[in-house]
Amino acid sequence: MSFILRQITQRVGAPDIVREKALAAAEPVIGRGSDCDIQLSDLAVSLRHAVVKQTGPDQVSVDALGAENFEANNKFVHNASLELAKSPVLVFGSHVLALTQGENGDILVTATARENTAATEHASEQKHSFSLKYALFSQRQVAWIMTVLILLACLIVPISLFVIDHNRHQMISSAADRQWSGGPLSPGHHFLEEDCEACHRQAFVSVTDTACLSCHQADLNKMARANIVTQTRNLGSPFPPDPAADHAPHDRLMAAAPADPNMLRRINSWVTATFSHPNNRCASCHTEHVGIGQAETGKTPAPVTSSELKRNDCKDCHTGMSQRLTDTKIPDVSDWGHHPDFRPVITAGFDGDKPRLEKVALSSMPVEKEGLIFGHDVHLSATGGVARQAVELGNAAGYGAPLTCDNCHRRSEDGGFVPVEMKRDCGQCHSLAFTRKNGVEQLLPHGHPDQVVAALRAYFANGPRQSSGPDAFLGRPGLHGVFTPSQPVDYVAANVRGAFEPGGTCYGCHVIIPPADKRSLNYRVAPVKLTSRYLPWGDFNHNVPEHHQDANGAANCETCHKAKSSTKAEEVMLPKIAECGTCHGKTKEQTQAAAGSDCAECHGFHNTGLAASPRNQQLARSALIRIQ
Amino acid sequence: MAQQQRARAAASHESFLRHAHFRWLIVAILISLVVIAGFAATLVLRDYQLRHTGDSWFGYISGTLGAGLIVWLAALGVRKRYMTDNVWSLKAWVSAHVYLGLSLIVIGTLHSGLQFGWNVHTLAYALMMLVILSGIFGIIVYARLPQKLSDSRGETTQKQMLEKIYNLDGRLLEVARPLDQAQAALVTRAVQRTRIGGSFWRRLTNAHGNCETLHALTALKSARKSLPDGKQAQALDQVLSLLEEKELTLTKARRYIRLRSLLEVWLFIHIPATIALIGALAAHIISVFFFW
Numbered sequence: 001m002s003f004i005l006r007q008i009t010q011r012v013g014a015p016d017i018v019r020e021k022a023l024a025a026a027e028p029v030i031g032r033g034s035d036c037d038i039q040l041s042d043l044a045v046s047l048r049h050a051v052v053k054q055t056g057p058d059q060v061s062v063d064a065l066g067a068e069n070f071e072a073n074n075k076f077v078h079n080a081s082l083e084l085a086k087s088p089v090l091v092f093g094s095h096v097l098a099l100t101q102g103e104n105g106d107i108l109v110t111a112t113a114r115e116n117t118a119a120t121e122h123a124s125e126q127k128h129s130f131s132l133k134y135a136l137f138s139q140r141q142v143a144w145i146m147t148v149l150i151l152l153a154c155l156i157v158p159i160s161l162f163v164i165d166h167n168r169h170q171m172i173s174s175a176a177d178r179q180w181s182g183g184p185l186s187p188g189h190h191f192l193e194e195d196c197e198a199c200h201r202q203a204f205v206s207v208t209d210t211a212c213l214s215c216h217q218a219d220l221n222k223m224a225r226a227n228i229v230t231q232t233r234n235l236g237s238p239f240p241p242d243p244a245a246d247h248a249p250h251d252r253l254m255a256a257a258p259a260d261p262n263m264l265r266r267i268n269s270w271v272t273a274t275f276s277h278p279n280n281r282c283a284s285c286h287t288e289h290v291g292i293g294q295a296e297t298g299k300t301p302a303p304v305t306s307s308e309l310k311r312n313d314c315k316d317c318h319t320g321m322s323q324r325l326t327d328t329k330i331p332d333v334s335d336w337g338h339h340p341d342f343r344p345v346i347t348a349g350f351d352g353d354k355p356r357l358e359k360v361a362l363s364s365m366p367v368e369k370e371g372l373i374f375g376h377d378v379h380l381s382a383t384g385g386v387a388r389q390a391v392e393l394g395n396a397a398g399y400g401a402p403l404t405c406d407n408c409h410r411r412s413e414d415g416g417f418v419p420v421e422m423k424r425d426c427g428q429c430h431s432l433a434f435t436r437k438n439g440v441e442q443l444l445p446h447g448h449p450d451q452v453v454a455a456l457r458a459y460f461a462n463g464p465r466q467s468s469g470p471d472a473f474l475g476r477p478g479l480h481g482v483f484t485p486s487q488p489v490d491y492v493a494a495n496v497r498g499a500f501e502p503g504g505t506c507y508g509c510h511v512i513i514p515p516a517d518k519r520s521l522n523y524r525v526a527p528v529k530l531t532s533r534y535l536p537w538g539d540f541n542h543n544v545p546e547h548h549q550d551a552n553g554a555a556n557c558e559t560c561h562k563a564k565s566s567t568k569a570e571e572v573m574l575p576k577i578a579e580c581g582t583c584h585g586k587t588k589e590q591t592q593a594a595a596g597s598d599c600a601e602c603h604g605f606h607n608t609g610l611a612a613s614p615r616n617q618q619l620a621r622s623a624l625i626r627i628q
Numbered sequence: 629m630a631q632q633q634r635a636r637a638a639a640s641h642e643s644f645l646r647h648a649h650f651r652w653l654i655v656a657i658l659i660s661l662v663v664i665a666g667f668a669a670t671l672v673l674r675d676y677q678l679r680h681t682g683d684s685w686f687g688y689i690s691g692t693l694g695a696g697l698i699v700w701l702a703a704l705g706v707r708k709r710y711m712t713d714n715v716w717s718l719k720a721w722v723s724a725h726v727y728l729g730l731s732l733i734v735i736g737t738l739h740s741g742l743q744f745g746w747n748v749h750t751l752a753y754a755l756m757m758l759v760i761l762s763g764i765f766g767i768i769v770y771a772r773l774p775q776k777l778s779d780s781r782g783e784t785t786q787k788q789m790l791e792k793i794y795n796l797d798g799r800l801l802e803v804a805r806p807l808d809q810a811q812a813a814l815v816t817r818a819v820q821r822t823r824i825g826g827s828f829w830r831r832l833t834n835a836h837g838n839c840e841t842l843h844a845l846t847a848l849k850s851a852r853k854s855l856p857d858g859k860q861a862q863a864l865d866q867v868l869s870l871l872e873e874k875e876l877t878l879t880k881a882r883r884y885i886r887l888r889s890l891l892e893v894w895l896f897i898h899i900p901a902t903i904a905l906i907g908a909l910a911a912h913i914i915s916v917f918f919f920w
Contacts (some may be wrong), residue, residue, distance in 0.1 A: 044788045068784075069873065074803070074866045076873035094795075122794045130786050130885055132892040135828045139896055143903035150904055154748040154911035159918065179748045180915040200919040268685065277920065290743075310674070 003028050003052065004102055005038055006110045022106075027053045029065070030092060038109065044093030052109075058084050060099060060107065154179060162196075162203065184293030187302045191236035191295065198235070199288070205276050212282040218243035218606075239301045244282075244606040254280065256317045256325045285310045314599045336585045336597035341577050344534035347371075355529035367570045371528035373509050374569040379403050381564070389429050397428055405557045411548070415541030419532055422446050430509065435459060444505065452506070453496055453521050460492040496521050534574055538602040546583065546593050645771065647723035655724075656731035663690055663731075667738040683920075690739040694732060695909055698756065701729050702902050729763055732756065748915055752908040755901050762897040769891050777887045780880065789881045793824065796874045803870060806863040811848060815867060818844035824878065825885050832893065834886040841878060845871045 003023040008016050028037035033047035040049075048065045055061045063079040064070060071091035072080035082088035082099060084107065090097040094114050102108035133139070158176040177196045185193055192198045199207045215232050217224075220243070229240040247253060260266050272279045290307045319334040331340045341361065346368040348358035360366040379386050380403055387402035394400050399407065408425040410418040423432065423446060433441035434456070445451040499505045500512045500523040511526035542548050550556040558564065560575035585597035595601070645653075670686040704725045708718060736756050744750045781789070797819045804815040821840040825831050836842070848868055855861045 044784065044792060069876075071873075075869040076876075093792075122790070130825065130888055132828070132831065132889050132896065135825060135831055135889075136893075136896055139899040142896075143900035146900055146904035147907035150751070150907040150911060154751070154908065155914060158915070162918075179746070179751075180919060181745070181747055182749060182916075183743055183745055196919055203918050204920070206920050 002026070002106055003037075004106050004108050006108060008110065008112045010113065023109075027051055028109075030062075030090075030097070031065070038097070038111065040092050040095040040111070042093035042095055042113075045095065049092055050090075054107065055081065057105070058101065060084065062090060159203075181289060183289040184291040185288055186291040186304070186308050187294055187296045188237075188239070189288065190291070190293075191238070195235070206278075206281070207283045209282050212244075212286075215241040216244040216282075218245035238296045242301065247605050250280075252325060253317075256321050256328070258316065258320070258324060285312065314603075336581075336599075339577055342535060342574055344572060344574055345531070345536060346534065346572055347529045347531055350527050350529075353527045355527070362572070362574055362576060366572050368531065368572050370530055370569055371511060371526045372530070372569045373511065376563040376566040376569075376573075379408075380405070386429070393428055399428065405555065405561075405563065411542050413543070415539070415543045416533065417542065420530060426509075430505075432505070434505075444499070449500075449506070449523050449525050452499060453523065456496045456499060457492055457521070460495045493519075493521055497523075534572070539604065540602065546595070551592075644719050644722040644726065645767070647719055652720075652724040652727040656727035659693075659728070660731045660734040663693075663735050663738055666690065687739060687741075690735055691913075694735045694739055695913065697728055697732055697735065698905065698909060701725055701732070702906060705899070705902075726763070726767055729760060733760055748908065748911045752905065752912040755905040755908050759898055759901045759905055762894045762901065765894040766898060769894065773887050773891050777884065777891065780884045780887055786884075789877060789884070790824070792877050793874060793881070796870050796877070800867060800870045800874070803863060803866045806860055807867065808860075811851060811864070811867075814844040814847050815871075818871065818874075822874075822878065824881055828889075831885050831889040834882055836878075836882060839875075839878070841871060841875050845875055 003025075004020060005023055005028075006018060006020045008018050010016050023037045025037045028051070029048055030036060030038045030040065030045075030050045030052065031048040032040060032042065032045045036048060038052075046066045046068045049068060050062050050064045050070055053061050053063070059081065061079065061081045062070070062072060064077075069076045069078055071077075072082065073086075073088055080088075080090075084099055084101045088099050090099065096112045096114055098110040098112070100108045100110065153176075158180060161176055177194055180196070181193070184190070199211045201208070201211055215228055217228070220228065225243075232241050248256070260269070269279055278284070286304070287308055287310060296302060315334050318330070318332060320332055321330065322328055322332050333339050341363055343359050343361050344366070345357050345359050346366055347355045347370050348360070349356045349369045350371065378384065381387055382402045390399040390403050390407075391401060408420055412418045420426075422430070423443075431441075432443040432446055434444055435442045442455075444455060497504075500507060500514070506512060506525060510528070513524040513526060515522040515524075540547070548555060548557070550559075560579055561573040563573055566573055583591060583593045583595045584601065586594040588594045666686040666689065670684050674684070704721060707721055712718075736753060740749070740753050744753070784792070800815055800819055804812050807815065818841045823830075823836075823839075826836065830836065845868065848864060848871065852861065852864050852868060855864060
């Protein structure tokens with residue numbers, strides 16, 4: 001008993017081809033593979049799909065060999081037990097196998113290929129539906145749309161607006177500008193956030209100094225300065241711009257800088273200069289777009305932060321600078337330990353009425369010719385006439401005790417002193433009153449000898465005066481009352497001369513230049529120039545607590561200024577730099593009052609010559625350079 | 629034997645990661661280390677101020693390197709379309725693509741100096757990270773899914789799966805003729821309205837709860853219970869058998885579609901974002917030098 005395979009191939013318009021052969025295998029395997037006994041050329045059929053076994057005289061079983069089911073009598077099954085008498089039909093893919101009882105007990109397997117061209121075509125059409133792109137979108141389309149949108153919004157629009165004149169398109173332009181900004185500007189420049197062209201004036205050219213100086217130029221005349229202030233205010237700046245003077249003229253700065261021993265940095269300089277990004281611009285040190293995105297909130301502009309500034313090292317240029325910049329007057333300073341002693345600017349004399357200022361070494365015991373006759377020792381003595389008079393003047397007048405420094409020298413907010421004024425600071429004792437009119441004291445006009453002469457002439461014109469009574473002539477220190485001549489003289493002239501001659505009101509403090517003609521009353525007073533700032537290139541702040549009081553809070557002026565032993569105004573009472581060194585540059589272990597030795601403690605970079613002020617000092621501190 | 633085959637298949641799927649004894653992984657690590665060292669040096673030279681690192685030697689070099697890498701990485705899309713002899717095999721190319729692409733995380737992030745804002749520069753960075761992250765997803769699915777995918781399909785091809793379903797549909801319509809109107813309508817709906825794939829989410833989640841075939845199968849099964857044996861019942865049995873087979877085939881096809889969708893979905897981010905990134909990169913570079 002064996003299996004006989006009858007394969008029928010249907011042909012359109014032609015008789016079917018029938019092939020018949022006996023199968024050698026007792027249990028034939030159905031499948032697509034060439035090793036199968038019943039080969040079905042259909043990809044839907046597994047390689048070894050099922051095996052047929054005879055299980056009885058009239059019975060066969062079909063078992064699937066793999067995971068794929070097959071169809072037996074219109075049912076999809078994994079295995080089937082079939083009775084041959086019922087003419088079972090098996091379907092594998094497009095092949096139909098009919099099992100029937102053959103002759104001699106053989107089992108006849110009739111295999112017919114069934115074509116379903118519609119399904120095949122349909123399937124080929126739809127096979128792409130497995131791909132996601134039919135459920136989502138075309139990658140190519142989306143890529144193009146996104147790229148074109150990005151290029152348009154982020155590149156073409158901003159560049160076009162820059163080329164066309166951006167001011168006319170402020171609304172769009174601010175949004176277009178902002179997206180290019182690498183970060184917010186510093187608070188001081190916040191108002192320029194949407195005005196890129198204020199600094200970036202040319203395409204593909206780095207920010208030039210011209211752009212910075214269009215607002216920050218120093219040494220302008222009043223008109224130009226006012227213009228700039230108005231201009232920046234109109235742009236929205238909350239403060240007038242800080243004038244930024246050059247540390248030195250640009251060519252001298254370049255000459256003073258030593259050739260960099262570092263080859264890499266030399267190459268760096270060359271490359272940056274070649275690509276229009278030189279590293280000696282304002283913007284080389286002042287970094288922008290690293291702010292916090294907030295406008296100025298304080299009453300004064302916020303100081304430059306360390307992230308907004310690239311710090312340089314003073315000693316790079318100031319060590320051995322005299323060899324590179326042979327005509328410089330600035331001594332070489334490699335560090336705080338090698339800082340030369342002070343060379344104050346003093347009034348060395350007068351050319352006519354104009355003071356002649358000179359820079360002199362403190363070690364040369366300079367003599368200052370301020371034009372005033374004054375002894376600090378007399379005034380600061382705890383005993384004697386000055387002290388007694390101060391006590392007599394009493395608390396109400398602001399005295400009441402022997403004089404101290406601050407009776408005359410009043411500290412100002414900027415760390416310096418309010419200039420001494422004769423009427424306010426000396427006048428309580430050295431009164432300029434010479435008579436009373438209706439009970440009100442009449443003062444001689446200080447600083448104008450010709451007017452003094454005129455006032456006294458007018459007073460004495462009407463004849464002799466009394467030293468008592470409602471409009472009596474007032475006796476002053478050194479004055480001996482009304483001059484009463486023993487013989488007939490020019491009564492008026494004699495009294496006027498009294499004010500200028502020895503013992504007179506002016507004589508004690510001023511150098512009097514008497515008229516060449518003895519009959520003339522044309523008295524002059526030698527010019528006076530009290531120095532208000534001895535060290536204009538440094539910044540000493542008297543308001544720093546350690547700078548004006550000791551650990552107990554008592555005034556310590558004497559530590560630096562030996563005033564109590566100074567007999568003449570000619571003496572320059574500045575301390576030597578060693579005095580600064582008792583705190584500055586010391587460690588906490590060495591002294592409780594240890595302070596920094598950074599150049600920036602005293603020297604600003606841009607405005608070294610400006611008056612000391614807390615703001616300038618803050619600027620200087622951030623603008624300068626560490627020594628260590 | 630099957631196990632051996634599977635092991636070999638797994639090895640070949642991972643081989644773009646292991647290619648040439650991780651040559652490109654080593655290269656990528658070396659590049660990253662050099663870039664980290666450059667960043668550290670810049671940071672020291674700049675007093676530890678995280679300012680614009682782009683505006684420094686490190687910035688220009690890392691920026692050029694990053695931009696060059698991005699263009700080269702994107703060129704995989706062109707490279708894969710061409711057959712070459714074994715020089716720079718596609719596998720080597722993919723291996724380098726994966727590892728150098730990952731090193732771009734280090735290069736790009738340090739180039740940015742961690743300075744982010746609502747600007748075109750951060751847009752380019754964000755797109756770059758989007759491309760890299762979607763790429764990482766791609767690596768994971770490519771390393772894990774192809775085996776599952778091939779298993780889920782069994783020995784049939786996509787076309788055969790569809791053919792089988794359409795075949796079953798054709799036969800269903802034939803066999804369902806003796807059924808009454810309502811039941812025939814269920815079968816027709818099952819034939820006409822069954823979607824194999826469906827929407828994007830349906831494909832990804834493989835949630836086909838309201839499948840018409842399943843619906844017809846359940847409804848007809850319960851109808852069969854109350855039907856006495858007879859000619860109509862016989863027809864219904866045939867229909868049920870066909871529907872069950874269709875349901876099985878559908879489940880298989882859908883599982884396959886889900887895996888294939890996972891394998892493809894990241895590319896729908898990776899490819900468009902790459903092209904958009906090249907646009908944003910151009911805007912970043914030009915804008916930086918336009919206002920520099």
